[in-house]
Amino acid sequence: MMLLCIRNLSVTFDTLRGPFRAIEGIDLDLYEGETLAIVGESGCGKSVLGHAIMRLLDDIATVDGSVKYKGQEVYSMEKSELLNLRGKSISLVPQSPSTSFNPVLKVGEQIKEIIEKDRIDKGPAAKKRAIDFLAKAGFSDPLSIYNSYPHQLSGGMCERALIAMAVSVEPELIIADEPTKGLDALSRKSLLAMLHEMAQGASMIMITHDLKAAATCRRVTVMYSGEIVEEGRTSNLLNSPKHFYTQGLLEAQPSRAMLPIKGRHTLLSHNDIGCRFRERCDAADEMCKNHPVLRRRDVMEWVRCHHA
Numbered sequence: 001m002m003l004l005c006i007r008n009l010s011v012t013f014d015t016l017r018g019p020f021r022a023i024e025g026i027d028l029d030l031y032e033g034e035t036l037a038i039v040g041e042s043g044c045g046k047s048v049l050g051h052a053i054m055r056l057l058d059d060i061a062t063v064d065g066s067v068k069y070k071g072q073e074v075y076s077m078e079k080s081e082l083l084n085l086r087g088k089s090i091s092l093v094p095q096s097p098s099t100s101f102n103p104v105l106k107v108g109e110q111i112k113e114i115i116e117k118d119r120i121d122k123g124p125a126a127k128k129r130a131i132d133f134l135a136k137a138g139f140s141d142p143l144s145i146y147n148s149y150p151h152q153l154s155g156g157m158c159e160r161a162l163i164a165m166a167v168s169v170e171p172e173l174i175i176a177d178e179p180t181k182g183l184d185a186l187s188r189k190s191l192l193a194m195l196h197e198m199a200q201g202a203s204m205i206m207i208t209h210d211l212k213a214a215a216t217c218r219r220v221t222v223m224y225s226g227e228i229v230e231e232g233r234t235s236n237l238l239n240s241p242k243h244f245y246t247q248g249l250l251e252a253q254p255s256r257a258m259l260p261i262k263g264r265h266t267l268l269s270h271n272d273i274g275c276r277f278r279e280r281c282d283a284a285d286e287m288c289k290n291h292p293v294l295r296r297r298d299v300m301e302w303v304r305c306h307h308a
């Protein structure tokens, strides 16, 4: 069953320097039980997309297009439906673990509070559930973590506790924003294994810079400058990327040539209608002055490039 169906989604921020379009024309489908990675350089709009799905953007954001969750338009939901969506259906593991907990409350109390709000478990039952999920998140002494304050935990421990919090309400969809940020290779590997194990039975969108993390998902979507530029099954996309940007991202990996993509990721200018990657692309020619559409190349394979 289709869980999430996004069509022509754009987000524009009303800033002091005028309107700024952070994402544009996003089409995305997610099926029940699927895992999807969203990759792309800093500032390309990954977190904005994640927040837009849950209607969590603040008032300076104008959202156009459609986000349907199980067939229901998120942007026409009543307040109670929206609370249900955010509490029971979709859980977000936010991007900055250290600022996502309230610093003056114990970690466990905060998880318990979420459980009490979104599930029937109350009091001691909620506490037990919180401790159980801390244990599942790999803490050998979950009770002491329960009683810790956020500043007493390292970045990696905070991330684990946040994941425990997000999955403790048994959501249908988990959106994990940069779950491996700042972790060393070993912790990253174990965190990813833990995340997938805990997310079993649910669907997941994993937002990440890290192609190794993306490789643990079934499908990958590549974003550049607010748009989707390529999408495909993980093994196809990582083994034979079609878009020059995806090829560049792969070359820039430490395990490969570690060659950075030339030039800088630029934010879109509204006047420029061409391919957004063309200034950085060796294959760019006259044709690229026209904006390429996201074109279907094969089953589950999409690419936005005149030359692919």
Ligand SMILES: Nc1ncnc2c1ncn2[C@@H]1O[C@H](COP(=O)(O)OP(=O)(O)OP(=O)(O)O)[C@@H](O)[C@H]1O
Pocket: 013, 015, 020, 022, 040, 041, 042, 043, 044, 045, 046, 047, 048, 049, 058, 060, 095, 209, 267
């Ligand atoms: N509230 C806001 N007001 C104005 N601009 C914003 C706001 N939130 C995000 N942006 C801008 O939208 C663009 C996309 O931001 P976003 O946080 O989605 O990037 P990202 O891909 O998640 O990057 P990173 O990998 O660094 O987390 C950025 O240029 C950012 O500055």
Ligand SMILES: [Mg+2]
Pocket: 046, 047, 048, 095, 177
């Ligand atoms: Mg982000």
